[in-house]
Amino acid sequence: MHQSSTRWPVIRHHGAVDGVTGSAHELCLDHQHSLLVDCGLFQGRDQGPGGANADDLTIDFPVAQIKALVITHVHIDHVGRIPWLLAAGFKGPILCSQPSAKLLPIVLEDAFKLGFSRRPDDIDRYLRVIKRRLVPLPYDQWHTALDAGHGQIRIRLRRAGHILGSAYVECDVKGPPGRHRVVFSGDLGAPHAPMLPAPKPPHGCDTLVIESTYGDRNHEDRKERQQRLQRVLARALQDRGTVLIPAFSIGRTQELLYELEDILHRNQKSRVHNALPWKELPVILDSPLASRFTRAYRELRPYWEQEALKRITKGRKPLGFKQLLTVDDHDAHLRMVRHLVDSARPAVVISGSGMCTGGRIVNYLKAMLHDPRHNVLFVGYQGKGTPGRQIQREGQGGTVTLDGETHAIQAGVDNLGGYSAHADQRGLVRFVRSIRKRPRIIRIVHGSTHAKRQLRNALTQQYRRRDLTSEIEIPI
Template sequence: MHQPNTQWPEIRHHGAVDGVTGSAHELCLDHQHSLLVDCGLFQGRDQGPGGANADDLAIDFPVAQVKALVITHVHIDHVGRIPWLLAAGFKGSILCSQPSAKLLPIVLEDAFKLGFSRRPDDIDRYLRVIKRRLVPLPYDQWHSALDAGHGQIRIRLRRAGHILGSAYVECDVKGPPGRHRVVFSGDLGAPHAPLLPAPKPPHGCDTLVIESTYGDRNHENRKERQQRLQQVLARALQDQGTVLIPAFSIGRTQELLYELEDILHRNKQSRVHKTLPWSELPVILDSPLASRFTRAYRALRPYWEQEALKRITKGRKPLGFKQLLTVDDHDAHLRMVRHLADSARPAVVISGSGMCTGGRIVNYLKAMLHDPRHNVLFVGYQGKGTPGRQIQRQGQGGTVTLDGDTHTIQVGIDSLGGYSAHADQQGLIRFVTGMRKAPSAIRVVHGDDDAKRHLQGELKRLLPQCRIVCPCGNQLAGE
C-alpha cells in the first residue's frame, strides 16, 4: 500500500533486487498510469519482493495501471515472464528496439512452450498476440509511451552494446510536479565487445537505475581474453576430450562464435593437437534456439559494428565458418552426446542453458562430468543457486545435483570472466561519470549483494552529492 504523500514519479522494483534475474521495474506517473521496464524470468534462488521465484512465476504485483511494457533486450531474465504478464491481464503495447522486435518472438515462443503449452494452435495464437502488441522503435528517437492527459512519459532507446537490439531507456516524465528524467540502464555491454558498438552515456538524468552484475570486479581486455580462450582450448584438448561451454542462446553464443572463428582463422596453419589442425577442430552448436538466433544475427548485419562488417567484405564468415556444426534434432543431439562422451575426438561444444539450469548442456554434463578428459569452460556469470555456480565453486572432486541426481565432478573447470557481455565496474562507472549532467539519485540493482555494495561505494566516493541506494523490494537500503 502506497501512502497518500507519494511523490511522483515513483519507481517500484518487482525483480532483480535480490540477485541478477527477474528484471522488472515500474515507473509510475500516478496511481493509475505506469510503464513496466522488462518482465524477466527468475532463476536459481533469486526471487521478487512479492514472492515470485523460479518455481512460481505468476505475476505478484498489480498490472491494471501498467499501460505499456518497455523491453531493454531479449534475454530470458528480462523478458521470460511476459507470458505470465499477459495471463495476469496486461493489455498494453510492448515497446522495444527494431532488432529486438525480430528476436523477441523467438524467445517468447520458447518461454511459452516451457511454461504453458506445446500445442501448435496455442503457440500460433499466442505469437499473433505478441506480434500485434509489438511496437518496434528506432534508436535515438523520442516516442510517446504513456499519455495520461495531466502528464506523459516519452521514451528514447539508446544502444546498450550488451546483445543485438539491447537498449538503455531514457524516460522523460512530465507530470504535476514538473519534468523528471529517468534512465534505466538495462544491461550495459562491455567496451570493445565483438559485433556491437560500445554504449555511450546519455547527456544526463535526474534518477538512474543501473545494473551491477560485475559491480565488484573488472574484466580482462579483449586481446587478453581471446588469448586466454585459445590457451584454455589448446590445453584442454590435449586429452582428446570435449570442451563444454554453457552459453546463453543469444549474445554470448554469437560472441563466442565470432572469437572462435578468429582463433581458427589466425591458426589455420597450426595444430591444436598433434593429430588435429586448428582448421579441422569441430565447433558444435547444439542448441536449436541459439541456431535460430545466430541466423537472425546474420540477417541483422546493419546493426553490427565496423570491424565485423570488414571481415564480411574480406570473405570471412564470422557466424557461419566451415568448422561450425549445428545440431537441431533431438535424436541427433543424443547421438552427439554419446559420440563425444565415448570417442577420443577433440571438440568444442556450445550449448544452453548458460547457467546449466536446463537444456541440452545438462545431458552433456551428466554424460561427461565423471571423465577427466573433458573440460567445462564458463564464460558468463553463474547465478547463486544454479548448477553452473555449483560446478564452478566445487571444482574437481566436488559434486553437483542435476535432474535430482548427484554427480561427481572430475572434469577440468575453467572460467573466463572477460567474456561477459556485461560492463565491468570500470565500464559502469564510466557510464555514470560520462554524463554531463550527473544524476541526483542512483538505484543500484541487478547484482549480488557484494557487487551492489562495491559499486555503490565507488559511486558514493565519486559523486558525494548523489543519493545512491540499493533497493530491496520497494524499500531503499544503504543510504
Template sequence: MGRIPWLLAAGFDGPIICSQPSARLLPLVLEDAFKLGISRDRKLVERYLEQIESRIVALPYKQWFTLVDTPEHRVQIRLQRAGHILGSAYVEVDISQPSTKASAKDSTRIVFSGDLGASHTPLLPAPRPPYRADILVLESTYGDRNHESRATRKHRLKAAIDRALHNNGTVLIPAFSIGRTQELLYELEELLNGELPVILDSPLASKFTAAYRELQAFWDEEAHARLKQGRKPLAFDTLLTVDSHDEHLKMVHHLARSGRPAIVIAGSGMCNAGRIVNYLKAMLGDERHDVLFVGYQAEGTPGRDIQQYGPQNGYVELDGERYTIRARVETIGGYSAHADQQGLVNFVKGMKHRPREIRLVHGDEGAKVALKAALKEACVLSTDTVKPGLAANTPPENISDTN
C-alpha cells in the same frame, strides 16, 4: 522480456514497445518460453505469437517517442543502445508539464539502464552514456568486480582449445542461447582457423544465431570489417548445428567415446537444464575434457557447484545423481555480457549532467554496496577539474540500494 507472458496473463492489453532488433528476437524468446511453461500445441502457440506481434511497437534508437501528451503531462521515451545483447536498450524517460510553459530544462529526465553491456563485447558497439539524467536506475550485477580484458580472455580461450587438441578431448561451454553464444562464435571463428569443429547443440541458439546474421546492420564496425574481408563470423565452415534430440544423443555418445577433439556450446548457461546436462553426465568423469564457464553461475545451481568443487575433483548432483568431477574446470569472466564495475562507473561519469539520485538494482547485496562506494568515490570532483564557463558537476545527493 521474461515478464511479458505474466503481464498478458494478468490482463495487460497495451503495446509492447521495444527496439527494432528486439522486435525480431522477441517472438523467438516468447515462443520458447510458451512451449516450456504453458503448451506445445501448435495452434495455441501461433495464436499467442499473433497476439504478441500485433502489439509490438518497434522504435528506432535515438528517437523520442511520445507516450502521454495531455495539458497536464507529457511523457516521452527514447531508446539508446545498451550493448548487452542485440536489441538491448537503456531507456530515457522525459517528464514535463506543458501547461506551465516550462522550458525543456524544467523537465525531469529518468534513465533506466536495464542490462548494460561490457565495453569490449564482440559484435555490438559499446553503450554510450546519456547526455543527462536527473534520476538514474542502474544495474549492479558486476558492481563488485572488473572483467578480464578481451585480449586476456581470448588468450585463455585459445589455451583451452589447444589443450583439447592435445588431450583429444571436448571443451564444454555452457551458454545461454542469446548473446553469449553469438559472441563466442564470433571469437572462435577468429581463433580456430578450421582446426576444430564447433558443435552448436541448441535449436533455440541456432535460431538466434540466424536472426543475428539477419540483423548485421546493427553490428559494430569491427564485425562489418570482417564481413568485408569475406569472413563469416557466425556461419564459418567448421560450425555444426545439432537440431533433433536423437542427433543430440548421438553427438554426446560420439564425443564421449571417440578421441576426436571438439568444442560444444549448449544450454543452459548455469547447467540446471538443457542439453549441456547430458554432456556433463557423460564427460565430467573424464580428465581429457574441459568445462569452460563464460558467465555468472548463481548460487545453488549445478554450474556454481561444478565451478566451486571441480578444481578439487569434487562432485555435483545432476538429476538426483552424483557425478565425480575429473574434467578440468575453468572460468573466463570477461565473457559476461554485463558491464563490470568500471564500466558502470564510466557510464555515470560520462554524463554531461549527472544524476542527483542513483538507485542500484539487479545485483547481489555485496555488488550493490561495492558499486555504491565506487560511485561515491568517482563522482566527487575537485574544483580544479571544472573548466571556465562550465557549471560544475556535483556528486549524486543520494545513492541507494533498491531490490
C-alpha cells in the same frame, strides 16, 4: 523517489532486487498510469519482493495501471515472464528496439512452450498476439509511450552494447510536479565487444536505475580474451576430450562463434597439438534456440559494428564457418553426446542454458563430468543457486546436483571472465561519471548484495573526489 513518497513519479521494483534475474521496474506517473520496464524470468534462488520465484512465476503485482511494457533486451531474465504478464491481464503495447522486435518472438515462443503449452495452435495464437503488440522503435528517437492528459512519459532507446538490440531507456516524465528524467540502464555492455559498439552515456538525468551484475569486480583485459580462449582450448584439448561451453542462446553464443571463427582462420596452417590441426577441430552448436538466433543475427548485419562487417566483405562467414556443426534434432543431440563420450574425438561444444539450469548442456554434463579428459569452460555470470555456480565453486574434485542427482566433478573447470557481456565495476562507474548532468538519485539493482554495496562504495568515492553528492540507494 522512495516508494513511500507521495511525490510523482514513483519507481517500484518487482524483480532484480534480490539477485540478477527477474528484472521488472515500474515507472509510475500516478496511481492509474505507469510503464513497466522489462518483465524477466527468475532463476536459481532469486525472487521478487512479492514472492515470485523460479518455481512460481505468477505476476505478484497489479497490472491494471500498466499502460505499456518497455523491453531493454531479449535475454530471458528480462523478458521471460511476459507470458505470465499477458495472462495477468496486461493489454498494452510492447515497446523495444527494431532488432529486439525481430528476436523477441523467438525468445517468447520458447518461454511459452516451457510455461504454458506446446500445442502448435496455442503457440501460433500466442505469437500472433505478441506480434500485434510489438512496437519496434528506432534508436535515438523520442516516442510518447504514455499520455494521461495531465501528464505523459516519452522514452528514447539508446544502444547499450550488451547484445544485439539491447538498449538503455531514457524516460522524460512530464507531470503536475514538473519534468523529471529517469534512465533505466538495462544491462550495459563492456568495451571491445566483437560485434557491437560500446554504450555512450546520456547527457543527463535526475534518477538513474543502474544494474550491478559485476559491480564488485573488474574483468580481465578484454583485448586479450581471444588469445586466452585459444590458450585454454589448446590446453584442454591435449587429452582428446571435449570442451563444454554453457552459453546463453543469444549474445554470448554469437560472440563465441565470432571469435572461434577468427581463431580457426588465423591458425588454419597450425596445430592445436601434434595430432590435431586447428582446421580439423569441430565446433558444435547444440541448441536449436541458439541456431535460430544465430540466423537472425546474420539477417541483422546492419546493426553490427564496422570490424565485423569488414570480415563479411572479405568473404568470411563469422557466424557460419565451415567447421561449425549445428545440432537441432533431439535424437541427433543424444547421438552427439554418446559419440563424444565414446570417441577420442576432440571438440568444442556450445550449448544452453548458460547457467546449466536446464537445456541440452545438462545431458553433456551428466555424461562427461566424471571424466578428466573433458573440460567445462564458463564464459558468463553464474547466478547463486544455479548448477553452474556450484560447478564453478566446487571445481575438479567436487560434486554438483543435476536433476536431483549428485555427480562427481572430475572434468577440468575453467573461467574466462573477459567474455562477460556486462560492464564491470570500472565500466559502470565510467558510465555514471560520464553523465554530464549528474543524477541526483542513483538506484542500484540487478546484482548480488555484495556487488551492489561495492558499486555504491565505488560511486560514493568518485563523487567525494569531485566534491559532489548524490543519493545512492539500494532498494530492498
